[in-house]
Amino acid sequence: MKYEGVLTKMKTELVDEVEYYLDFENDFLNLNQLLEKKISLNFLRYQCLNCGQQKKIFRQGFCYDCFTSIPQAGEWIMKPELSKAHLSQEDRDLEYEKRVQLQPHIVYLANSSNVKVGVTRKTQVPTRWIDQGAHEAIEIVEVPNRYLAGITEIALKEHVSDKTNWRKMLTNDILDLDLKEERDKLKEFIPEEAKSYFITDNEETEINFPVKKYSEKIKTLNLTKTPFYQGKLMGVKGQYLLFEDGTVFNVRSHEGFVVELQIV
Known part of the structure; x- marks a missing residue:
């Protein structure tokens, strides 16, 4: 299964364990259902959350021009x-x-x-x-x-x-x-x-988070430096995806990145 969309802060619902959702334009993924499954992330391009243009993201999902002018920033x-x-x-x-x-x-x-x-x-x-x-x-x-x-x-x-x-x-x-x-x-x-x-x-x-296993040592995934990554999803906490090999991915710091997410 392949999904494509611009990353925004994960939506959440507080129940016995927090439910996490990725909200793409044409898809709505419940990440809890992907735990212990292998997924891949492929960075395709930028898309400013304000103007929608394919311009490099500066901060908070906005390009530089928008970040320095809009009231939301x-x-x-x-x-x-x-x-x-x-x-x-x-x-x-x-x-x-x-x-x-x-x-x-x-x-x-x-x-x-x-x-x-x-x-x-x-x-x-x-x-x-x-x-x-x-x-x-x-x-x-x-x-x-x-x-x-x-x-x-x-x-x-x-x-x-x-x-x-x-x-x-x-x-x-x-x-x-x-x-x-x-x-x-x-x-x-x-x-x-x-x-x-x-x-x-x-x-x-x-608050209880859906994490199957924590790693003792972690390393961060930056899609600007590493545009493709594949690993087994073991948990979601805060705005991070936690993988079996200790890789952690901060979804919020990648707002405005258009990605292809595939369940391998």
Whole structure:
């Protein structure tokens, strides 16, 4: 069976084990059904997720021209504290920025290898945690806009990491922690503007990933350098495909790559 399409972030569904899907233009693949099967990936060309042109991908699935101009790639995406829609100040497109920034946001703790603090729109819970490969996560505050979430994250990352150790996550070198206890330790460091939004009555979310076997040593597949790869799929975690030989493939970092996927 052969499938062809442009890679985008895998879609997910949180059930007993996370269900993963690749959404191509003409095909919708459930990757859980491909576990323990040999598949191949063949890089064909680029296709910008915004303009659709066959131009080299710069970042986030966009060509350079789109990345430096469209509101979906504004600096406030990666740095929420730079959000200004609540002040009616435009970055690239105020209407878009108000729509995205002026909605409930969550500051959370996620544990994928180590405990880290992060920010996401409320509508992206638990998707954001799944994408990070977190086996457990909990909300800290729910605030009404992205700016408040951003300044809260800035304050808290003085006391807890804001980075995921992806190698530990992919080898399952993890620790189980009491995230309610970890969250409560951080309460005093929340900025005054966000203190009233602290959440006290929630439980942590546990996430199980469809992985048959983890490798002790891993190597990354970069389709720019290695346009063709074939191997037995043993798991999916975060936004990574995990293969029997220790190769891991980050689907999200290859957004905008048109590939042919074949079940061998």
